Amino acid sequence: MRKTLVVAGGGAAGFFCAVTAARLNPQLKVILVEKTGKLLSKVKVSGGGRCNVTHACFSIPDMVRKYPRGARFVKKTFHQFFTTDTIQWFEERKLHLKTEEDGRMFPQSNSSQSVIDCLLQEANQYQVEIRLHHEIKNIDYPTESNSFTLHFSNELRLNADFICLACGGYPKSSMFEWILQSGHSIEEPVPSLFTFNMPGHSINSLMGVSVPDVQVKIAGESLKERGPLLITHWGISGPAILKLSAWGARLLKEKEYRFEIRVNWLGDRSDQSVRDEMLMTRESSGGKKIRQKNSFGLPQRLWEWLLEQAGIKDIHWADLPAALQNKLIQLITNQSFPVEGKTTFKEEFVTAGGIRLSEINHHTMESRIRPGLYFAGELLDVDAVTGGFNFQHAWTSGFIAGKSIAEKTF
Numbered sequence: 001m002r003k004t005l006v007v008a009g010g011g012a013a014g015f016f017c018a019v020t021a022a023r024l025n026p027q028l029k030v031i032l033v034e035k036t037g038k039l040l041s042k043v044k045v046s047g048g049g050r051c052n053v054t055h056a057c058f059s060i061p062d063m064v065r066k067y068p069r070g071a072r073f074v075k076k077t078f079h080q081f082f083t084t085d086t087i088q089w090f091e092e093r094k095l096h097l098k099t100e101e102d103g104r105m106f107p108q109s110n111s112s113q114s115v116i117d118c119l120l121q122e123a124n125q126y127q128v129e130i131r132l133h134h135e136i137k138n139i140d141y142p143t144e145s146n147s148f149t150l151h152f153s154n155e156l157r158l159n160a161d162f163i164c165l166a167c168g169g170y171p172k173s174s175m176f177e178w179i180l181q182s183g184h185s186i187e188e189p190v191p192s193l194f195t196f197n198m199p200g201h202s203i204n205s206l207m208g209v210s211v212p213d214v215q216v217k218i219a220g221e222s223l224k225e226r227g228p229l230l231i232t233h234w235g236i237s238g239p240a241i242l243k244l245s246a247w248g249a250r251l252l253k254e255k256e257y258r259f260e261i262r263v264n265w266l267g268d269r270s271d272q273s274v275r276d277e278m279l280m281t282r283e284s285s286g287g288k289k290i291r292q293k294n295s296f297g298l299p300q301r302l303w304e305w306l307l308e309q310a311g312i313k314d315i316h317w318a319d320l321p322a323a324l325q326n327k328l329i330q331l332i333t334n335q336s337f338p339v340e341g342k343t344t345f346k347e348e349f350v351t352a353g354g355i356r357l358s359e360i361n362h363h364t365m366e367s368r369i370r371p372g373l374y375f376a377g378e379l380l381d382v383d384a385v386t387g388g389f390n391f392q393h394a395w396t397s398g399f400i401a402g403k404s405i406a407e408k409t410f
């Protein structure tokens, strides 16, 4: 008798599971069910419509540092299917990737549609049956030798010997209820990858200014990050802030997104090194106006704003009083800002939390609680910072689940 696999979710992880299982075991009947009328919708919009497929990182230890949750898990799964395998998989199907300066990898076509076309063509080639508008509401689990029964919101049912749940990140705990009936448990979902709101703050007048290397810290906590920072009309954003939001996803939720951050506008430069440089500037360019001689390479608008905050008027370097100099140094290396709220980063939003990893066998992605039930993608308690790392986890976990199911059914 032909065995049936039902994959739930027409996203990156679900597709990778379905096409891998169907290719590796032609005897297996593979059905992919998707609750909406659209397939691969996140692939379509990701990376500004270009799809940031993966990241040019070829060391597992370096790669796992990008995962605030699930690092230990992906460290093991990446040994089975890594970035190199993703690149090769797409290359073998004539989809060539290119690497941007920051390591993000995109299709050479610059269009996410080529990724979608490639996955659809693979599904077609290996006869994956796709059913849209099929939202799973409930699953009956096998007792003894019978199979799973899936119940859909459209009143239809399907029987399956294997199920892979790849339903993406659910933002609310209540959305997991139908899965929890399996006996699995979840880490509470919370948003990750958001920007910080500072309503009414005068820095917002610098909207559009970006600073290439800033260090940001959450006051009173050990969390800190470095990287570019962008000032927006509602607060601050940019890679340094997004990374901080990912690492602090749970902590910042507990603080109800009200906290104080400290910014060093010059990366990790110390007070002393800034003081020494000011001394040198006073000696070499004492006759120059402070406003015009910005020796730290900060964007001019930011520099003028910092001088204003320090109460420094239109004076020369040689005339800078010690007290104002101290104030300026403190603002440059340790400026404090009150954060009041967050804004979801629409470019690449993910949910932290999901199915508990201790309940999943990382060799196979099979449930340790319900044999025959598999999981893949963002539904698991794995999430990463921006840069293609979330998709890599989707490809990896989908591939492992598909391969394990294919091997089990020979």
Ligand SMILES: Cc1cc2nc3c(=O)[nH]c(=O)nc-3n(C[C@H](O)[C@H](O)[C@H](O)COP(=O)(O)OP(=O)(O)OC[C@H]3O[C@@H](n4cnc5c(N)ncnc54)[C@H](O)[C@@H]3O)c2cc1C
Pocket: 008, 009, 010, 011, 012, 013, 014, 033, 034, 035, 036, 038, 040, 041, 042, 043, 045, 046, 047, 048, 051, 052, 053, 134, 135, 136, 137, 166, 167, 168, 169, 346, 347, 348, 349, 350, 376, 377, 378, 379, 387, 388, 389, 390, 391, 392, 394
């Ligand atoms: C706007 C945006 C841009 C992004 N850009 C990037 C990027 O550039 N790089 C990167 O690495 N990551 C990016 N991400 C994150 C990345 O898209 C996700 O981590 C990834 O798509 C997760 O894949 P998945 O298959 O697990 O889930 P999804 O892609 O979310 O797919 C899950 C599917 O399951 C379906 N589903 C849900 N419940 C049911 C049910 N009960 N029955 C049947 N079907 C169901 C959903 O409708 C959905 O189609 C972005 C995310 C967003 C929102």
